[in-house]
Amino acid sequence: MPAPKSPPLILVVEDAPDNQVLVEQVFQDSGYRVTCIQDGQAALDWLETNHPDLILLDLSLPEVDGWEVARQLKASDRTSQIPIIAVTAHAMKGDKESAIASGCDDYLTKPLDIDLLESCVKQWLDKRS
Helix, strand or coil, X not given: CCCCCCCCEEEEECCCHHHHHHHHHHHCCCCCEEEEECCHHHHHHHHCCCCCCEEEECCCCCCCCHXXXXXXXXXXCCCCCCCEEEEECCCCXXXXXXXXXXXXXXXXXXXCCHXXXXXXXXXXXXXXX
């Protein structure tokens, strides 16, 4: 009998504690596991030994910004296939295109629309299974 598949792991790279708590609450009953990291460099370090199913990535982060995190992850064979959803307050003309160009697969603006967040995450996780 095969071992049960573990629930999808979502990495949330977000420096605002309120936003971390919000995302954890949104997904606590969904069967997803959520890990939160507060800065870009810590996320890159964590990703050296961990492999989430999806990343929610703030773009304005301390240490290493989200654009650079996305570029590094997409440049690595080990992490290039992980879907990255930019979750950002950068909502000016051209910001979405900039996020996608840096390696993000999708883009959501803050304040977060919870229904849109849930459907976007589900869509990307469904593509992976």
